[in-house]
Amino acid sequence: MTKNIIDINAICHTFADGYIGLKNISVSISKGEFIILAGKNGSGKTTFLRHLNGLLLPDSGVIFVKGLDVSKHLVQTRKTVGMVFQDADTQIVGDTVFDEVAFGLENLKVKRAEINKKVTLILEDLNLFHLKDRSPSTLSGGEKRKLAIAGILVMDPEVIVFDEPFSNLDYPGTIQVLSTIIDLNRSGHTIIIATHDVETVICEATRIIMMEDGQIKKDGTPDCIVKHLESFGVRQPCSSKFGMGLQPWLS
Amino acid sequence: MLHLLDVRCKFLMMCLVSMSMLSAQVFACFFYFLVLLFFFKKTGLNIFATLNSIKYFILFLFFIFAARALALKGDSLFSFYGLSVTKQGLNDGFLVAFRFFLVMLTGLLFSSTTKPSSVKSAVQWFLKPVPFVPEKRVAVMISLSLSFMPVILKQAKEVSEAQKARCGDLQKNPIKRIIRLVLPLLKKTFLSADYLVLAMESRCYSDDRTDPEFTPSGKEFFFFAGSVVLSLSLVCL
Ligand SMILES: Nc1ncnc2c1ncn2[C@@H]1O[C@H](COP(=O)(O)OP(=O)(O)OP(=O)(O)O)[C@@H](O)[C@H]1O
Numbered sequence: 001m002t003k004n005i006i007d008i009n010a011i012c013h014t015f016a017d018g019y020i021g022l023k024n025i026s027v028s029i030s031k032g033e034f035i036i037l038a039g040k041n042g043s044g045k046t047t048f049l050r051h052l053n054g055l056l057l058p059d060s061g062v063i064f065v066k067g068l069d070v071s072k073h074l075v076q077t078r079k080t081v082g083m084v085f086q087d088a089d090t091q092i093v094g095d096t097v098f099d100e101v102a103f104g105l106e107n108l109k110v111k112r113a114e115i116n117k118k119v120t121l122i123l124e125d126l127n128l129f130h131l132k133d134r135s136p137s138t139l140s141g142g143e144k145r146k147l148a149i150a151g152i153l154v155m156d157p158e159v160i161v162f163d164e165p166f167s168n169l170d171y172p173g174t175i176q177v178l179s180t181i182i183d184l185n186r187s188g189h190t191i192i193i194a195t196h197d198v199e200t201v202i203c204e205a206t207r208i209i210m211m212e213d214g215q216i217k218k219d220g221t222p223d224c225i226v227k228h229l230e231s232f233g234v235r236q237p238c239s240s241k242f243g244m245g246l247q248p249w250l251s
Numbered sequence: 252m253l254h255l256l257d258v259r260c261k262f263l264m265m266c267l268v269s270m271s272m273l274s275a276q277v278f279a280c281f282f283y284f285l286v287l288l289f290f291f292k293k294t295g296l297n298i299f300a301t302l303n304s305i306k307y308f309i310l311f312l313f314f315i316f317a318a319r320a321l322a323l324k325g326d327s328l329f330s331f332y333g334l335s336v337t338k339q340g341l342n343d344g345f346l347v348a349f350r351f352f353l354v355m356l357t358g359l360l361f362s363s364t365t366k367p368s369s370v371k372s373a374v375q376w377f378l379k380p381v382p383f384v385p386e387k388r389v390a391v392m393i394s395l396s397l398s399f400m401p402v403i404l405k406q407a408k409e410v411s412e413a414q415k416a417r418c419g420d421l422q423k424n425p426i427k428r429i430i431r432l433v434l435p436l437l438k439k440t441f442l443s444a445d446y447l448v449l450a451m452e453s454r455c456y457s458d459d460r461t462d463p464e465f466t467p468s469g470k471e472f473f474f475f476a477g478s479v480v481l482s483l484s485l486v487c488l
C-alpha cells in the first residue's frame with residue numbers, strides 16, 4: 001500500500017445518460033513507472049484518466065493516491081497527479097505564457113516572489129523562456145503542448161497523466177514533446193500516457209494496459225503485450241511486426 | 252517611459268485627463284493634442300498607423316460633427332433642402348468631435364503601452380475596496396476572455412469554412428446563413444468552455460489566489476502630479 005503511488009480498487013463509472021464508462025477496474029501503479037494506456041476510440045481511456053485526477057468520481061470502488069482517498073482529498077490529489085489534456089487549445093487559461101504557467105501556483109496561494117522564481121525555472125528547463133510574454137494562442141502546436149506540460153510541472157506533481165499527447169503534432173513537435181516526457185520519467189516522475197498510436201512511446205514504456213469497453217483487458221510489459229495489440233484495434237509497431245523487436249522511436 | 256509606469260498610475264492618469272477633457276475649450280484641446288503628440292513621438296508609436304486603425308471611429312466623429320452643425324440653432328451660414336448650417340453649430344460640433352477624438356487617442360496611448368494582463372491586475376486592484384464585487388473572479392474572467400477570444404474566432408473561421416466546403420454559401424438568405432453559422436459555433440464554444448472548466452479544476456482552481464504584482468518604476472508621483480496639473484489647466488483654459 002505504501003509502495004504504490006496509485007491504488008485503484010474495483011471502480012465503476014456510469015454517465016448521466018446511463019452509458020457505462022468504466023466497469024470494475026482495479027490497478028496498482030508504483031512510483032517511476034511509464035505506463036501506456038492503449039485502446040481504440042471510445043474504449044474509456046479519457047474517462048479512466050479523469051478519475052486519477054478527481055475530475056470524475058467513481059460510482060463505486062475507491063481510488064487511493066499516495067494512500068489518500070481521492071474523493072476526500074481533491075486538492076492533495078490534484079497536486080500529486082498533474083493532467084495534460086487532449087486539446088492543447090482549450091486548456092489554456094492565461095493571456096501570456098508566463099501567466100499561464102503561474103496559474104496553478106496562484107490557485108495554491110504561493111507567494112508572488114516564489115511564483116516568479118519557479119515559473120522562470122520551468123520555462124528555462126523546457127526552453128520556453130524566450131516566449132514568456134507571447135500570447136499562448138500564437139504558439140505552434142508543439143510549443144502549446146509544452147506550455148501545457150509546463151503549467152502542470154510548476155505544481156511539482158509526482159504523477160503526470162497525458163491524454164493523447166501526440167495528436168495533431170508534426171514530426172519535430174512529436175520529438176519535442178516525447179523527449180520532454182522521457183526526461184520527466186528519468187527524473188523520477190511516474191508517467192501515464194493514453195494513446196492509440198503505441199509506436200512512438202512503446203520503447204520507453206515499462207508497462208502497457210489495454211482497455212476495451214471500459215474494462216482492462218490486458219496488463220503487462222511491452223514485450224508480452226505487443227503481439228496482442230491488434231486484436232484490440234491498436235496498430236502494432238512496424239519493427240515488431242517485421243520481427244525486429246522493439247525499436248526506439250527517437251534515434 | 253510610459254511602458255514602465257505602474258498600470259494603476261497610468262489608469263488613474265487616463266481617467267483624470269479624459270474627464271477634464273469633457274469641459275475643455277478649443278484652445279485647451281489644441282494644447283492637449285500637442286502634449287499627446289509629444290508622448291506618441293516619445294513612445295515611438297506611429298501616429299498615422301494609429302489613425303488608420305481608428306478610421307471608422309473618425310467617420311463616426313464626422314457624423315457627430317455634421318449632426319451638431321445641422322441641429323443647433325443660430326446665425327445661418329448657408330442652407331439647403333430646408334436645413335441650415337449654423338455658425339454656433341459648426342463651432343460646437345467641432346469641439347465635441349475634437350474632444351471625443353482626444354479621449355480616444357488617450358485610450359489608445361494607454362492600451363498600446365500596457366500589457367493586457369496588467370490591465371487585468373489593475374482592474375482587480377481597483378475593485379478590491381468595492382464591496383460585493385468578487386474582484387479575483389472578475390480578474391480571472393477578464394483573462395479567460397482575453398485568452399478565449401482567439402480560440403472562438405478560430406472556431407468561427409473553421410465552421411464557416413466547413414460550410415463553404417459543402418456549398419453552404421449557395422444559401423442566399425443572410426439570416427439563415429447567420430443561424431447556420433452561430434448555432435454550431437455556440438455549441439463548440441460551450442463544449443470548449445466545459446473542457447476549460449475541467450482543465451482549471453485539475454489545476455486546483457480556487458477564488459482564493461495569490462494577488463497580482465505591480466512593478467512601479469519610481470516616477471509615478473512625478474507623472475501623476477503632472478497629469479493633475481494638466482487636467483486642471485485643461486479645465487481652466
Ligand atoms: N459525458 C458523457 N456522457 C455519456 N457518455 C460519455 C460521456 N463521456 C464519454 N462518454 C462515452 O464513454 C465512452 C468512452 O469515452 P472516452 O472518452 O473515455 O474514450 P477514449 O478511449 O478516450 O476515446 P478516444 O480515443 O476517442 O479519446 C465513449 O463511448 C463515450 O461516448
Ligand SMILES: [Mg+2]
Binds near residue numbers: 045047086163
Ligand atoms: Mg480520449
